[in-house]
Amino acid sequence: MRTFRKHDASVAALMLQPLGGEAVQTPGPKSKPKIERDLVGVDEVTGRLVLLASASDFEAEVGLSRRLLRKHPRVSVHGALTDPHVYLLKRWVLSFLQSEPSFVSLKGDLIPYIVKKQLARPQGPPLGIWHYVQQDEVQLQLHDSPRGLSAFNDHTGDLRGAFHSDPIRCYVHVAPKACKGLRVNTLPAYWWANAKELQAAAPEERLSPLSSSQSTQVDDKCVVWEGAQLDARTAFKASTIGPHSTVMSLSRVFNSVLMSNVEVQERVALENCVVCNGAVIESGARLVNCVVGSGFRVAQGAEHSNELLTETVMDF
Numbered sequence: 001m002r003t004f005r006k007h008d009a010s011v012a013a014l015m016l017q018p019l020g021g022e023a024v025q026t027p028g029p030k031s032k033p034k035i036e037r038d039l040v041g042v043d044e045v046t047g048r049l050v051l052l053a054s055a056s057d058f059e060a061e062v063g064l065s066r067r068l069l070r071k072h073p074r075v076s077v078h079g080a081l082t083d084p085h086v087y088l089l090k091r092w093v094l095s096f097l098q099s100e101p102s103f104v105s106l107k108g109d110l111i112p113y114i115v116k117k118q119l120a121r122p123q124g125p126p127l128g129i130w131h132y133v134q135q136d137e138v139q140l141q142l143h144d145s146p147r148g149l150s151a152f153n154d155h156t157g158d159l160r161g162a163f164h165s166d167p168i169r170c171y172v173h174v175a176p177k178a179c180k181g182l183r184v185n186t187l188p189a190y191w192w193a194n195a196k197e198l199q200a201a202a203p204e205e206r207l208s209p210l211s212s213s214q215s216t217q218v219d220d221k222c223v224v225w226e227g228a229q230l231d232a233r234t235a236f237k238a239s240t241i242g243p244h245s246t247v248m249s250l251s252r253v254f255n256s257v258l259m260s261n262v263e264v265q266e267r268v269a270l271e272n273c274v275v276c277n278g279a280v281i282e283s284g285a286r287l288v289n290c291v292v293g294s295g296f297r298v299a300q301g302a303e304h305s306n307e308l309l310t311e312t313v314m315d316f
Helices: 002-006 066-071 091-098 106-117 129-143 145-149 187-200
Strands: 011-015 038-043 049-054 075-078 087-089 170-174 235-237 252-254 269-271 286-288 303-305
Touching (some): 002 170, 011 049, 011 106, 038 170, 049 075, 049 106, 049 170, 106 170
Parallel strands (some): 011 170, 235 252, 252 269, 269 286
Antiparallel strands (some): 038 049, 038 075
């Protein structure tokens, strides 16, 4: 917020430092996970966001225009930052977005488009995005006319005014390493968050007082959410039990994640599994390294290993 206000930015984005740590085995069919990487170009002096693109859009080299480098001679391109999709937008940006039905994604369409437009200038009458920029500039002149009298400048090396007089300005705030964040839009990221981050929480954060547990075998790496019911004679190790899920007697859940409203019946064995919302694991079933889709019902006594059990296609 401070970055957004300080520079009167059109767009301000938050970026997080990557979380290190050992790799974890992801359940489901054996496959090579897709690695998502963003290229984030930042002016080291001003904090301007001058490049935002997916690494998959480039083969071997990333080209930066001479015009960009003349205006921003000290640019660092980061390839390991995490974009948590937290953006602050000016009102005119939202108005422009409403006028562009072809934009379907903030991250993939709108933000990269506005970042590129920082270097452009309107040719002729203000059309498209420049129509909304002009309206914003007029409002600023009416309500903040002393701004032009300020001696503030955000850069050195030339005699241009603050912000290079750019009407469109994008900035980025790179959070320090002490600030943790993780985007869990893929199965490996979701699995890692449960296996490494949630289990490291304090005991009062891991075990909800609104859960009901009669089990005496819940280790200190388990996370139990509100409304969860753990019957007697059950065993749990390094697992997450989601809200309003039930695990019945004589069942064991090891190194697994149960989402909300999951029903695990008697004498079930789960190891290294992800069970999605509303799924039912019938009595006697044994699953190892499996992903169970939302609402799926695993038959009584079934045995599965390294499988994706679902009625619909799931994209991880």
